[in-house]
Amino acid sequence: GNSVTQMEGPVTLSEEAFLTINCTYTATGYPSLFWYVQYPGEGLQLLLKATKADDKGSNKGFEATYRKETTSFHLEKGSVQVSDSAVYFCALRRSGSSNTGKLIFGQGTTLQVKP
């Protein structure tokens, strides 16, 4: 079936460190891929997306590239800030399901950035 697997957290980094959060997926066809971020006490916000192979999504210094050959969509940021501390969710929307919009989420990765 369709699934998303993220690296387990928490990930603890010092400010200005390089961030990678791994995400791999299992899906038939060509799903759309998303990263959402959840700040403490809030709902999820769309961070970035990619809809086809080799697309790169980017926003707020974060990037992720849709790699079909490795079925991955790893999240990266060159220099994290304390304000990036949050829970990050990788998600996919199956191809052919655009009429339903169902999202399948990974379990989430908590990022803690220390000053």
Added chain:
Amino acid sequence: NAGVTQTPKFQVLKTGQSMTLQCAQDMNHEYMSWYRQDPGMGLRLIHYSVGAGITDQGEVPNGYNVSRSTTEDFPLRLLSAAPSQTSVYFCASRVSGDHGYTFGSGTRLTVV
């Protein structure tokens, strides 16, 4: 433009009680969904709707009902609350096409 509004933000229920979690969006989005968030499990889809009058089940629908009488509102009903339904519930909506969802701020439900 308020986005997606969920009420209440917090609720404590006794086992067996029923209640409705409210969700409203003012963006004229066709698609709306309810998710529950549990530690270590990400978000799981309960029910979703592709437009007024159309709803369908997600992966964890048991114990929940929904209806979509208008484009704006998508309430989630707990028929007879159980401790296993203790969770944080998120409502989300989006327009058609390849867009991400807009999420509400959540309802934290505790069933004792």
